[in-house]
Amino acid sequence: MISGTGITKTFRQRGGVLGAREVPALRGVDFAVPKGGAVSFIGESGCGKTTLGRIVAGLETCDSGEIAIDDVAMSSLSHRRRQPYFRRVQLIHQDPYSALNPTRTIHQALAAPLALRTRQTGRPRSWADGRAGELLGLVGLDPGYVLPRYPHQLSGGMRQRVVIARALTVDPEVLVADEAVSMIDVSLRLGILALLKDLRERLGVSVLFITHDVATARYIGTDGELYVIYRGQVVERGPVETVISAPVHPYTQALLSAIPVLHGLESPGDQRVVPVEASGEASVEASGEHPDGCLFASRCPFRTERCERERPTLGRDGGTPQEHACFHPERRSVVAVPVSRR
Numbered sequence: 001m002i003s004g005t006g007i008t009k010t011f012r013q014r015g016g017v018l019g020a021r022e023v024p025a026l027r028g029v030d031f032a033v034p035k036g037g038a039v040s041f042i043g044e045s046g047c048g049k050t051t052l053g054r055i056v057a058g059l060e061t062c063d064s065g066e067i068a069i070d071d072v073a074m075s076s077l078s079h080r081r082r083q084p085y086f087r088r089v090q091l092i093h094q095d096p097y098s099a100l101n102p103t104r105t106i107h108q109a110l111a112a113p114l115a116l117r118t119r120q121t122g123r124p125r126s127w128a129d130g131r132a133g134e135l136l137g138l139v140g141l142d143p144g145y146v147l148p149r150y151p152h153q154l155s156g157g158m159r160q161r162v163v164i165a166r167a168l169t170v171d172p173e174v175l176v177a178d179e180a181v182s183m184i185d186v187s188l189r190l191g192i193l194a195l196l197k198d199l200r201e202r203l204g205v206s207v208l209f210i211t212h213d214v215a216t217a218r219y220i221g222t223d224g225e226l227y228v229i230y231r232g233q234v235v236e237r238g239p240v241e242t243v244i245s246a247p248v249h250p251y252t253q254a255l256l257s258a259i260p261v262l263h264g265l266e267s268p269g270d271q272r273v274v275p276v277e278a279s280g281e282a283s284v285e286a287s288g289e290h291p292d293g294c295l296f297a298s299r300c301p302f303r304t305e306r307c308e309r310e311r312p313t314l315g316r317d318g319g320t321p322q323e324h325a326c327f328h329p330e331r332r333s334v335v336a337v338p339v340s341r342r
């Protein structure tokens with residue numbers, strides 16, 4: 001079990017005509033990934049998803065807040081004593097090509113972490129060779145074909161499976177999948193998602209899934225939780241199906257309404273929510289408009305004077321089944337953006 005409380009991170013960006021500026025990437029994020037569970041974070045580009053994934057995997061530190069692994073607060077440990085805990089959390093990047101050394105065969109890529117694991121667990125050296133084949137089989141690859149090859153000799157989907165196999169060498173308890181299928185050919189994506197789902201079931205590994213795509217979040221964990229993140233703040237959180245079928249925060253509604261559908265197949269609805277702008281950077285720039293108010297106020301069609309003055313926090317006000325950070329939570333029909341069949 002891994003959890004985060006009040007995770008906050010601000011980056012200082014240099015350069016540009018305005019000189020240095022502070023970019024709040026995460027603003028007090030709370031989360032919990034139960035053992036064997038699936039939690040998805042969804043939001044537009046720049047909302048802080050990758051930063052959160054890196055903090056959870058121990059690759060980045062937060063400015064304030066606490067990460068706890070199996071109820072042990074990471075801040076209470078020295079850097080060295082933290083490492084065995086963070087080893088239980090493995091990050092799977094979106095780009096499987098850059099994650100693998102192009103000058104090493106897959107056998108070599110797996111041999112190093114397996115040699116370490118062999119020493120840690122006191123197993124005989126011969127165990128590592130057998131384990132490499134076992135792990136490749138587990139992720140749906142033929143070891144005889146894959147082991148002697150270099151990354152460029154494999155397809156994107158196969159490379160991502162190798163990256164997942166390498167993550168499994170240390171027997172992790174949590175996989176953090178950051179846009180794990182976004183750089184893979186569309187035809188191969190479903191296979192990788194099915195694999196992550198299968199690993200959850202077979203190995204009991206938890207998955208923290210980071211995506212901008214509602215459909216993949218739904219696929220990975222229909223029994224899990226969905227966190228909708230906007231400019232570093234969680235604005236809606238609840239069971240995946242509840243949040244997707246009955247979103248109450250206008251941002252979630254806008255995010256869902258931005259899903260294109262073919263003419264004639266739109267969801268029925270009577271109230272249109274403004275689609276989300278493509279650029280997260282643009283919304284960051286808009287932050288000056290309501291410095292103390294709701295982060296979404298400047299783009300929200302339902303804002304009131306209170307929203308511009310006060311920032312809502314995550315809670316269940318209004319009797320909704322899911323948590324939300326909105327003064328006007330309401331189920332509104334989401335009308336997907338129609339696109340032409342041609």
Ligand SMILES: Nc1ncnc2c1ncn2[C@@H]1O[C@H](COP(=O)(O)OP(=O)(O)OP(=O)(O)O)[C@@H](O)[C@H]1O
Nearest residue numbers: 011012013023025044045046047048049050051052
């Ligand atoms: N190392 C860094 N230095 C400065 N700013 C950063 C750094 N990493 C992230 N940021 C900024 O923090 C904000 C959140 O970035 P992050 O990559 O976490 O978002 P994201 O939701 O994962 O976006 P994307 O889907 O485009 O990767 C962005 O405004 C980004 O420009």
